[in-house]
Every structure is written in C-alpha cells, then in structure tokens.
Amino acid sequence: MLPPKPVRRLILAPLAVVVAVAVIVLFPLLALAAWVFSMAGRSRPGRGRVLRLLFFALIWLTAETAALFMCLGLWIASGFGGRLHTEPYQSRHYAVMRWFLGRLYRAAITAFGLKVAVDEPELTAEEQTARLARPVIVLSRHAGPGDSFLLVHQLLTVYGRRPRVVMKAALQLDPGVDVVANRLPNVFISRRKTGERLFVEQIERLADGLDQAGALVIFPEGGNWTPGRWHRGIRRLEQQGRGDLAARARGMPNLLPPRTGGALAAIAACPGADVIFVAHAGLDQLVSVRDIWRSLPTGHTIRAKWWRVSVGDVPRDTDHESQVRWLYYWWERIDEWIAQNRPTGAQAPALSPGASPD
Numbered sequence: 001m002l003p004p005k006p007v008r009r010l011i012l013a014p015l016a017v018v019v020a021v022a023v024i025v026l027f028p029l030l031a032l033a034a035w036v037f038s039m040a041g042r043s044r045p046g047r048g049r050v051l052r053l054l055f056f057a058l059i060w061l062t063a064e065t066a067a068l069f070m071c072l073g074l075w076i077a078s079g080f081g082g083r084l085h086t087e088p089y090q091s092r093h094y095a096v097m098r099w100f101l102g103r104l105y106r107a108a109i110t111a112f113g114l115k116v117a118v119d120e121p122e123l124t125a126e127e128q129t130a131r132l133a134r135p136v137i138v139l140s141r142h143a144g145p146g147d148s149f150l151l152v153h154q155l156l157t158v159y160g161r162r163p164r165v166v167m168k169a170a171l172q173l174d175p176g177v178d179v180v181a182n183r184l185p186n187v188f189i190s191r192r193k194t195g196e197r198l199f200v201e202q203i204e205r206l207a208d209g210l211d212q213a214g215a216l217v218i219f220p221e222g223g224n225w226t227p228g229r230w231h232r233g234i235r236r237l238e239q240q241g242r243g244d245l246a247a248r249a250r251g252m253p254n255l256l257p258p259r260t261g262g263a264l265a266a267i268a269a270c271p272g273a274d275v276i277f278v279a280h281a282g283l284d285q286l287v288s289v290r291d292i293w294r295s296l297p298t299g300h301t302i303r304a305k306w307w308r309v310s311v312g313d314v315p316r317d318t319d320h321e322s323q324v325r326w327l328y329y330w331w332e333r334i335d336e337w338i339a340q341n342r343p344t345g346a347q348a349p350a351l352s353p354g355a356s357p358d
Contacts, residue, residue, distance in 0.1 A: 002169055002170065002172060002173070002190075005182075008172065008173075008175070008178055009179075012173065012175050012178070013068055013175040013178075013179065015175075016061070016064060016065065016068065016175040016176070017065050017068065019061060020061035020062055020064065020065040021065075023057065023058055023061050024058070024061075024062065027054075027058055030054055031051065031054060034050040034051045034054050035051060037050050052111045052112060052298070053111075055107070055110075055111045056107050056108065056111040056112070059103060059104070059107035059111075060104060060107065063099075063100055063103040063104065063107075063176075064100070064174075064175065064176040066100075067096055067099070067100045067176050067179075067180065068175060068176060068179060070096050071093070071096060071179045071180060071183070074089060074092055074093065074096075084183050085183075089183075090183075090184065093180055093183050093184055094156065094162055094184065096180055097152075097156060097180050097181075097184070098153075098156040098157060100176060100180070101149060101152060101153040101156065101157075102153065102157060104149060104153075105149075105150070105153050105157075112298050112299075112300075113298050113299040113300075114298075114299075114300055114301070114302060115300070115301040115302070116150065116301070116302045116304070117301055117302070117303050117304070118154065118158075118303075118304045118305075118306060119303070119304065119305045119306070120305075120306045120308075121308070131274065131308070132159075132160070132212070132213075133212050134212060134272055134273060134274055134311060135210035135211060135212055135213070135214040135215065135216075135270055135272065135273040135274075136161070136214075136215045136216075136273055136274045136275070136276050136308075137207065137210075137215075137216045137218070137263075137266050137267055137270060137273045137274070137275050137276070138151070138155070138163075138215055138216065138217045138218070138275075138276045138278060139218055139219075139220055139258075139263055139275065139276070139277050139278070139327075139330075140217065140218070140219055140277075140278035140279075140280075141219070141221060141255055141278065141279055141280065141334055141338070142219040142221045142222070142223060142224055142225070142256075143224060143225065143280065147280055148165070148167070148217075148219075150280070150302070150304070151217060151278060151280075152165060152217065154304075155215050155217070159215075160213065161213055161214065161215040162211075162213050162214050162215065163214075163215045163216075163217050164184070164185045164186055164187075164206045164209075164210070164214065164215065164216045164217065165181070165186050165187075165216075165217040166186070166187050166189060166202075166203060166206070166216075166217065166218050166219065166262065167181065167186060167187070167188050167189065168188070168189060168190070168223075169188040169189060169190040170190075171188065172188055185206055185209060186206075187202045187203065187206060189202070196261060199261070199262060200261050200262055200265045203216075203218065203262045203265050203266050203269075204265050204266065204268075204269040205269075206266070207265070207266040207267075207269035207270040207273070208269045208270060210270050210273060216266055216270070216273075218262055218263055218266060220258035220259050220260070220262065220263045220327070220331075221255060221256035221257075221258060221259070222256070222259050223256065225254070225255065225256055229256055230249075230253070230256055233249060233256050233257040234246045234249050234250060234257065236257075237249060237257060245257065245324070245328060248328050248332065251332065251335075252331060252332060252335035253335070253339075254334075254335045254338040254339060255331055255334060255335045255338070257331075258327055258328070258331050260323075260324050260327055263327060264320070264323050264324070264327065267314060267316060267323075268316060271311075271316060272311060273311060273314075274308055274309060274310055274311050274314070275308075275309040275314050276306055276307065276308050276309070277306070277307045277309070277330045277333070277334060278304060278305070278306055278307075278334075279304065279305045279333075279334040279337045279338055279341075280302065280303065280304040280305070281302070281303050281304075281337075281338050281341045281342050282300055282301065282302035282303060303341050305334075305337050305341070307330070307333070
C-alpha cells in the first residue's frame with residue numbers, strides 16, 4: 001500500500017537526501033570496494049558492473065536531491081504552494097523535469113555506453129512547423145521504467161513538448177517523481193483501486209486540456225510483459241466474447257493485448273491531436289532490480305520507432321468497433337517491428353504457460 005502524501009513528503013523525501021549525502025561522502029570508499037569486488041569476479045563481462053551501477057546511482061541521487069531542493073524553492077517562491085498551478089510555475093517544473101531526466105540520460109550513456117537510435121520519418125520544414133502546431137497523443141509499448149524515462153526525455157528535450165503521463169501509482173515511492181509529477185497534470189493509476197470508469201475519466205480530463213505543445217503519454221498494455229500477463233490478457237478477451245481479438249493477440253507474442261478504453265477515450269477527448277505510436281527494443285528485460293543486475297546492457301543500442309498518424313487520418317468519426325480494430329492493427333505493426341529489431345543475443349518471449357508465475 002502506498003504511504004499517504006504527508007508521510008512521503010516528511011519521511012521519504014528527506015530520507016532520499018540523507019542517502020544521497022551518504023553516498024557522496026562515502027563514494028571513494030564504495031568505489032574502492034566495488035573495484036575490489038569487480039576484480040574478484042569470475043567473468044570478465046561482470047567486471048566493472050558494480051562500478052557502473054555505483055556511478056549511475058551517484059548521479060541519480062545527486063540529481064534527485066538537487067531537483068527536490070529546486071522544488072522546495074519553487075514551493076516557497078510560489079507563496080508556499082499558492083501559485084504552483086499557474087503557468088509560470090508549471091513551466092519551471094517542466095524545466096526541472098527536463099534537467100533531471102537530461103542528467104539521468106547522460107549518466108546512462110556514460111556509465112553503460114548506451115546508444116539511442118530513434119527512427120522517425122524525415123519531414124520538410126513546412127511539415128515540421130505544422131506538426132508542432134498540434135497536440136499529440138502518444139501510445140507506447142511498456143517495458144519497464146527505462147522506456148518511460150527515455151520517452152518523456154525525448155518529448156521534453158528533442159520535441160519541446162509538455163508531456164502528461166498516465167503512470168502507475170507505485171512510482172510515487174520515488175521522491176523526485178512524486179513531487180514533480182504531482183505538481184504537473186499527470187495521473188497516477190492503481191487499477192486495483194481505481195474503477196475502469198474513473199480511470200477513463202481521468203484520461204479524458206488530461207486529453208481535454210492539451211494545448212498545441214501538449215503530449216499525452218499512455219501505455220495501453222497497462223504493465224510490463226510477462227508470459228502470465230500475456231496469457232491472462234488473451235483469456236480476458238475470450239471471456240468477453242472477443243475471440244477475434246484474442247486470436248490477434250496470440251499473433252503478438254512481444255506485447256500484451258492493448259486495453260482500448262483509455263486510449264480511445266483520449267483520442268475522442270482531443271479531436272485536434274495527432275496520434276503517435278512508439279515501439280522500442282533494448283530495455284525489455286530490465287524490469288526488476290534483479291533484471292538490471294543480471295542483464296545490465298553495456299555498449300548496446302536502444303532502438304525506437306515512432307509512427308505519426310496525422311489528425312485527419314485518425315478514425316475518430318468511425319464506430320467503436322472500427323477504432324478497436326485500428327488500434328489492434330497498429331499494435332500488430334509494433335509487435336512485428338520489435339521482432340525484427342530485438343537486440344542481438346536477446347531471447348524471444350517464452351510463451352509456455354509455466355514459463356513465469358506472472
């Protein structure tokens with residue numbers, strides 16, 4: 001259960017600062033211990049893994065501490081929170097988010113030698129200007145927190161967008177995410193406590209308020225891929241009498257069946273928005289701390305593919321069934337792209353019923 005906001009603010013946020021200070025002070029000793037541990041490692045690929053993680057953790061903690069103090073300063077300057085939701089302070093909080101994610105992005109590139117390649121159709125100057133004059137709804141596959149950070153970083157830094165993100169409530173356990181994201185128009189969802197109707201209403205509210213620089217980010221799968229969730233998603237469709245969609249979902253072994261309610265509600269609530277579909281490959285196996293330790297990528301290329309559907313080509317005027325089939329068509333394209341761009345050495349999904357408990 002998520003602690004209430006006062007507990008998170010008065011305990012978790014100060015605790016993050018204390019941990020950051022401790023890591024900074026003890027970093028030379030920790031680095032030496034990590035080096036000794038690495039040299040004692042049996043496998044050469046494993047050597048240096050602890051040092052890389054330690055370096056990344058140091059950057060994360062120091063950047064998060066700085067961001068928390070920036071937010072504290074903004075809270076004081078806004079009249080102890082009285083003007084936090086005005087335009088100037090919203091812009092400043094987006095700037096804090098851009099700075100924070102930029103530090104994490106550069107730290108990941110430096111520590112792990114990662115490369116990020118985003119494939120997007122080339123546009124003329126006129127097309128570039130036209131597309132920045134409309135809001136966008138971004139529908140992305142879900143594969144752990146890393147893809148979310150990269151996606152939001154891309155929207156903020158490269159495209160100059162103001163993202164609104166539908167996120168899991170558990171992310172509020174991170175003090176930096178908790179403070180910054182709750183001061184901006186985002187939604188934290190706990191499906192076990194939030195009814196489907198309220199969930200859709202919250203997404204509609206976010207989509208309805210988008211301006212031309214806005215970007216609403218939704219992960220229609222609702223969670224990370226696991227064999228258990230994949231099988232349950234197909235069974236759910238069968239129980240709903242949607243054998244046709246269940247058959248299509250079986251043909252998408254890399255993705256969970258999309259939950260169409262929130263995505264289609266957002267598209268309807270913002271009739272002037274383009275729709276962007278995002279696929280990526282390279283972070284699929286990094287979900288838990290154990291995954292990060294065992295499958296830490298070094299020198300890999302994280303690939304992403306962005307498809308943009310112009311506002312006039314989005315089937316808003318068709319019936320609901322046609323819109324569902326359209327969304328599944330795009331999910332099939334994403335699945336095909338993932339299969340073709342899976343990193344060298346990465347295993348295809350294991351789909352046997354007993355492959356994973358979840």
